[in-house]
Amino acid sequence: MLNTQLEQQPKDSVQGPLMEIRGVKMHYPVARAMPFGPRKTVKALDGVDLEIRQGETLGIIGESGCGKSTLARVLSGLEKPTEGQVLFEGQDINTLHGAERAQMRRNIQLIFQDPYASLNPRMTIEQILMEPFEIHPDAVPRSGRRAKIAELMALVGLNPDHLERYPHNFSGGQQQRIGIARGIALNPKVLICDEAVSALDVSVRAQVVNLLASLQQELGLSYVFIAHDLQIVRHISDTVAAMYLGRVIETGTYDQVYDRSAHPYTQALLSAAPELRQEPGKSRQLIMLQGDPPSPIDPPSGCRFHTRCPVARPSCATAEPGLDPVGEGHAARCFFPGPIGPTNN
């Protein structure tokens, strides 16, 4: 345990983050329920700070509605946050225009959840993979593009002879490989994987996870890996951020977040996953949370988790805790961080 921390420290000090978001808020207006009813907003992200380091993977865990997918959209520049900055190599991506913006787009690519829906059914694989080069003509000279596409196919483990085929000719796992090939076509620095393996069958999922891991080693990519599969996130991530209702509630290295979770929500989330509870040598006790996550339209006062928290005290309903350090590189947004025992409700 100590060793891993010591090993990681030099890495931190040598390299600043490749990408960083600061105080990002993403609020969406909601249609009023009544003509003169109150104007409401969904606070999908409500003050998020995160760092993505060169060649590393940041895993994001949390339940639906916590803001994971909004985060993917904001990081990739598909949405401009209501407030806050998204910095790529020190530059705010939302202030870039023209050629600079195009360059930023090349560097940050997305892999989507549903591989079939993200590929145009009327285009051949060759056309799909050619498209990034048509949009960014200076990336690869025209004469070299066919060779580059064949290389991409081989890189993601597909047969380059199948370029003339259409997406429906491929299985789900192969379609996701095509999506990945398109994602890495322009040699990006950051790949944002939003539930990229969730739609795949169990036996195929491991193949795609392996592919992502080996591409990272070969190409030095940084990943933001968003998934609800907690075991896969642990497997692939260097650092992990747990989110709840638009806030990051815990960050740290994967083993800090998984093995020494400080926030009661992280502990409850991890304990709810049967696959983690069943791991040999671990004595995770199920911490049963009551009810569902509250709506991000009217998040609870004070600590947003206090309505479901097994260790909440009255003060948690009034003041909101900050994301405070609980260890080296490990922070939690809780007034009473630390392990909680199993509860009987």
Next chain:
Amino acid sequence: MNKPHEAAPSLLEIKDLRVEFATRQGVATAINGVNLSLQRGRSLGILGESGSGKSVTARTIMGLLDTPPARVTHGQILLNGEDLLAVNAKRRRSLNGASVAMVFQDALSALNPVHPVGRQIGELYRVHRGYSRAAAKRAAIEMMDRVRIPAAAKRVNDYPHQFSGGMRQRIVIAMALALDPELLIADEPTTALDVTVQAQILELLKEQQSENNMGLILITHDISVVREVTDEVAVMYAGRIIERGPTAELLAHPAHPYTRGLAASIASEELKGQQLPAIPGSPPDLLRLPQGCSFAARCPLADQACTATIPVLQPVALQRDTACFKSEEVLVHA
């Protein structure tokens, strides 16, 4: 040979079930000779990937297949000895809900959006038991209490969209349990739910199953859910059961290379930083099933015998059957 404990008659017995689907590209064999049995008060997990036939099996038991395109070409489904495939529509309707009930994956589409939930639960009592409106409503509130929906009496007139995903699934479970069925089929009941809510729903299913001495069939692609809930497991692949037995024992020591591959490909902690032992390739095309074992093309142990003939389920250990020529070898190395 395979029935040393004949004493208890089976609640459900499926014999050599075959189901085909007519598609534009040809005939797809969704279920290809499935044999299953379940005792009262026991739970069975059906584990498989998409296209393995697990959901078609459930829908066939419930009589919910769209025919055409589907067609049951062979087999029997005996519920307390009565063949569900041979009964007439009227008998079928009286059995559905009362003797065998189903919980679907997507609670929102399983509920009618334009009726209050209480009315939908109460309808079961009105139709099957001839309750009055008031009595049906009282019974609905009681059921909502039983699946622990807070303030049931207040929420009985609410519509499905007013409930959260977890609460909606509780309502679907309340409907399924309303008439005290002997057999409950849950088809991916927690796949659409968040993990903290999944834990609540699995707990509820387990508790209701044992309190009411029901038979439970839990259909899922998730090994850990099967391990958590069921006594026995049947693993399906390309329309066949390829392995079955007591859950804990079978998953700890699989005798089929597919089950072994599935169990091994899980991203456990020891594999951090390593490649996951993935199963190569993808499941076969149901329109063009291979001549021999459906898994042979992806199997590290396959030889000529495997590609030539289909292995049948054979006993490999106490209460365990596996359809593999190499099961001895797999068991030894597991």
